[in-house]
Amino acid sequence: MAQKQAPGASDATVGKAAAAADRFFYGGQAVIEGVMIRGRRFLCVAVRRPNGQLTALVTPLSRWATGAVRRIPLLRGTLVLAETLVLGMKALSYSANASLEGEEKEELGRWSIGIMLALSLAFAVVLFFLFPLWAVQLLDDAIGSDFLSNGLEGLIRLGLFLAYVWAIGLSREIRRVFAYHGAEHMTVKAYEAREPLAVATVRRYSTAHPRCGTAFLLVVMVIAILVFALLGRPSMLWRVLSRVILIPVIAGLAYEVIRFSGAHQGSLLVRLLMAPSLLLQALTTRRPDDGQIEVAIHAMETALAADEGRIPTDAGQPTAAPDVRPTPGAP
Numbered sequence: 019m020a021q022k023q024a025p026g027a028s029d030a031t032v033g034k035a036a037a038a039a040d041r042f043f044y045g046g047q048a049v050i051e052g053v054m055i056r057g058r059r060f061l062c063v064a065v066r067r068p069n070g071q072l073t074a075l076v077t078p079l080s081r082w083a084t085g086a087v088r089r090i091p092l093l094r095g096t097l098v099l100a101e102t103l104v105l106g107m108k109a110l111s112y113s114a115n116a117s118l119e120g121e122e123k124e125e126l127g128r129w130s131i132g133i134m135l136a137l138s139l140a141f142a143v144v145l146f147f148l149f150p151l152w153a154v155q156l157l158d159d160a161i162g163s164d165f166l167s168n169g170l171e172g173l174i175r176l177g178l179f180l181a182y183v184w185a186i187g188l189s190r191e192i193r194r195v196f197a198y199h200g201a202e203h204m205t206v207k208a209y210e211a212r213e214p215l216a217v218a219t220v221r222r223y224s225t226a227h228p229r230c231g232t233a234f235l236l237v238v239m240v241i242a243i244l245v246f247a248l249l250g251r252p253s254m255l256w257r258v259l260s261r262v263i264l265i266p267v268i269a270g271l272a273y274e275v276i277r278f279s280g281a282h283q284g285s286l287l288v289r290l291l292m293a294p295s296l297l298l299q300a301l302t303t304r305r306p307d308d309g310q311i312e313v314a315i316h317a318m319e320t321a322l323a324a325d326e327g328r329i330p331t332d333a334g335q336p337t338a339a340p341d342v343r344p345t346p347g348a349p
Contacts, residue, residue, distance in 0.1 A: 043280060044206055044321065045229055047106055048198035049113035053314040055202070056105065057321035063109045064317035065116040072313060073116055074320045076329070077108070095273025096266040102231070103139070107131045145182070147242075147261040150174040155254060164251045172243030179239060183232075183301045193304055200225030200303035201314035215315045217308050225303035226296040228288075229280040233295035237272040245271075 046055040052065030056079075064074040088094050108131065154161075154171040161167050186192050204223040205215065213219045227233075245268055249260055282288045306314070323329045 043229060043277075044209060044318065046202050046206070046317065047102075047109070047231065048195045048202055049106075049109045050195065051117040051198070051313075052113045053198050053202045053205075053317040054105070054109040054113075055317040055321040057325045060321060060324035061105055061109070062317050062321035062324060063112050063116075064313050064320060065113045066309065066313050067116060068118070072316050074316060075112055075116075076320060076324045091274055092267075092270035095270035098273055099266075099269045103135055104131070107135060143262060143265070146175050146178055147265070148258065150178065151257055151261055155257075158251065165247060167251055168247040168249075169243065171246065172239065175242065176236075176239045179235065180298075180301070183298075187301055196302055197304040197306040197310050198313065201306035201310045202317075203227040203230065203299075203303060204306070204311065205314040205318050209318055215319060217311050217315070220311050220315060221308075225305060226299040228283055228292050228296065229276055230295070230299055230302075232299050232302045233279075233292065234272055234276050236295045236298055237275050238268055241268050241271050241275070 042058045044055060044057060046053055048054075049063060049065070051067075052063060054061065054063045059079055061077045061079055062074055063077075064072060067073055087097055111131070150171045153174055154167050157170070158167055161170065187196060201220075203225050204220045207223040207227060208215060208220045211223075245264060246260065249257075251257070252260075279288045279292045320329070
C-alpha cells in the first residue's frame with residue numbers, strides 16, 4: 019500500500035533540492051592589510067588603512083567568471099584557477115595602494131597584471147613541475163622503475179612546495195598576510211554556520227577551512243603524482259610537455275575534490291581524507307587579532323550587501339563601498 023504524502027511535502031523536497039543546487043560558496047583570500055571576498059556577482063576587497071579606517075572596493079565580476087561554464091565539472095576548475103590568479107592580482111594591487119599613507123598610486127593596468135601573471139606562472143611551472151622532473155631524470159638509470167621515478171618526482175615537488183610555504187612564512191609581512199588569511203577562513207566558517215558576523219562569534223572558529231587554496235594546491239600535488247604515474251617515462255620532451263599541458267586537467271580534478279569535501283564536511287571519510295590539507299594550513303594561516311577579524315567581517319558583509327543589491331554598484335566599474343556594518347546596539 020502506497021504511503022500517503024503530506025500536503026506540500028513534495029514542494030518542500032523540491033525546494034530543498036533547488037536550494038542545494040543553487041547553493042553558492044563564498045570564499046576569498048588575504049591581501050596586504052586586508053581580505054578579498056568573492057561573491058556571487060561581485061568581488062569585494064576590504065583594507066585597513068594606516069590611520070585605522072576601513073575601506074572597501076566592490077567590483078562587478080565579468081561574465082566569464084559567472085556564466086554557465088562555471089557549472090561544468092572539471093572545466094570550472096581551470097576557470098576558477100585562472101579567475102583566482104587574475105582577481106587576486108587586482109585585489110593585491112588595490113590593497114597595496116589603500117594600505118599606503120597619503121595619495122594612492124595608480125593601480126596596475128591590464129598589461130602590467132598580464133605580465134606579472136605570466137612571470138608568476140612561469141616561475142611556478144619551472145619550480146614545482148619542471149625542476150622535479152629534471153632532478154629525477156638524472157637518477158632514472160639508477161632507479162630503474164617508472165613507478166618509483168614518478169613517485170620520487172612527486173615527493174620532490176611536494177617537498178619544494180612545503181619548503182617554499184615555510185620559507186615565505188619567515189617574513190613578518192607575510193605572517194600578517196597569513197593572519198588575515200586566518201581571519202578570512204574564520205569569517206567564512208561563521209557565515210556558513212549562519213552565525214552572526216561579530217568579532218566575538220568569529221573568534222570561536224578555527225583558521226583551517228577545507229576549501230582553502232592551500233588545500234587545493236596540496237590536492238594538485240597528490241593528483242599530479244597519480245596522473246603522471248599513468249604516463250610511464252616517455253621521452254624527456256614528452257615528459258616536459260605533459261607536465262605543462264596537463265596542469266589544467268589536474269587543476270580541474272583537484273577543484274572537484276575540494277568542492278566535494280567542502281559540501282560534505284560532516285562525513286567522517288571526507289574529514290580523514292582532508293586532514294593533511296587542514297594540518298598544512300598551520301603554515302599558511304595565523305590566529306588574527308580583533309582588528310584583522312573586523313576587516314574580514316567588513317569584506318564579507320560588503321560582498322553580501324552587493325550581491326543582495328543593498329549598496330549602489332556601478333555596472334562594470336569598481337565602486338567604493340559604503341560602511342555596511344550594523345550600528346552598535348541595532349537589532
